[in-house]
Amino acid sequence: MSAPVNRTRPYQSYVYAYPHKTAYRPLPDRPSLRELWSAERKDALSLYLHIPFCEVRCGFCNLFTRIGAPDELSTRYLDALDRQATAVRDALGDRDPVRFAAAAFGGGTPTFLTAGELDRLCDIAEKRTGVDLRAVPLSVETSPATATADRLAVLADRGATRLSIGIQSFDDQEARAAVRPQRRADVESALSRIRDARIPVLNIDLIYGIEGQTARSWRRSLDAALAWEPEELYLYPLYVRPLTGLGRRAAGSNQAWDAQRLELYRTGRDHLLTEGYEQVSMRMFRRTGAPAQGADDHACQTDGMIGLGCGARSYTSALHYSFDYAVDMHQVRSIIDDYTATEDFGRAEVGRRIDESEARRRHLLQSLLQAEGMEVEGYRQRFGHHPAHDFGAELERFASLGWLDETAAPDRLRLSAEGLAHSDALGPELFSPAVRAAMAAYEPK
Helix, strand or coil, X not given: CCCCCCCCCCCCCCCCCCCCHHHCEECCCCCEHHHHHCCCXXXXXXXXXXXCEECCCCCCCCCCCEECCCCCHHHHHHHHHHHHHHHHHHHHCCCCCCCEEEEEEEXXXXXXXXXXXXXXXXXXXXXXXXXXXXXXXXXXXXXXXCCCHHHHHHHHHCCCCEEEEEEECCCHHHHHHXXXXXXXXXXHHHHHHHHHHCCCEEEEEEEECCCCCCHXXXXXXXXXXXXCCCCEEEEEECXXXXXXXXXXXXXXXXXXXXXXXXXXXXXXXXXXXXXCEEECECCEEEECCCCCCXXXXXXXXXXXXXXXXXXXXXXXXXXXXXXXXXXXXXXXXXXXXXXXXXXXXXXXXXXXXXXXXXXXXXXXXXHHXXXXXXXXXXXXXXXXCCHHHHHHHHHHHHHHCXXXXXXXXXXXXXXXXXXXXXXHHHHHHCCCHHHHHHXXXXXXX
């Protein structure tokens, strides 16, 4: 049983993937991709292409990205992406059918690329891996400055079904406090262009807990977003992480900041529920009747994930693998340079093995952090036990805190409203001791 984390802090860690990349280590045996994928199912793969460039670096951002792409770096990066995609498709082989069920372009900011480069990115995905982008859900991330008409036209033409834009706040002063230079007028113009492109699903990201933010200003941002009738909204609590622009700033009293974020979360949740949105997870809200676009929050990275690009992760049932990870700008640049110079992409370099114990934890995490919860029978069929057999102490603790929904049917394990609100405390309590130790030993770079 894993040791519980400090339950007084509701914001421990955003668990969107398990194990976290800080638990990855160089793989001594550098296994071949052909070997890794030989026994895996390949009939419903997910494809993720990572573009590690942004026009600015937001103060809260700890994603693998750099500012700008000088000296034709974007061209060299796409060249390397082409080589990697070719190597991966070769490793998948042709013995079993290879089919894709979903695709996504993330980053960074994929729309940092020019319209012509985006067209090439789509060509790499289709011609090298065999995915039909017009036949599967295709989600793409963008930003206000890069959501230009020509780029959006390419994405619409190539089959994008979902566009996710990070706004964070419609208040210019709050945006500056988050070290995100933008003007509301430019944000509104970008949203207008996105709607004109007629991509079926618009997602808007907002952040709460920004310095100087109040319940009233938070409500104004929510209403400004709702005016565009987005099919999805993500509400993120602000985190201040090492090596980020805000990492050197004090966020005030942890207790006071936690209380502020919880209050703003509940304000946002309740407002969206009254405005016709359903809660999918702590962060994700979908307009009632809007089409789902692939897996939902927390479950977006499943077994059978092909990640292309130096910040992307790939998942087989037994190994999660990627490239080196960093936040510091100099380290990020070095890793990108190494990636663009790589000729042989046939082996996994950095990752973490997944045994059945970790697979159980991952299944429970991905399912329980969804508002609909987990089907107990599905867990039993996969692992041979009731989840209480494997996680009895943890589930008892969650129940004692009021985090489990006592009204759920016997065949469903589901969080209460309070449990969803504490997802960022609950999730880390399910980390294994080994993963927890690896994350603690990781030296930020």
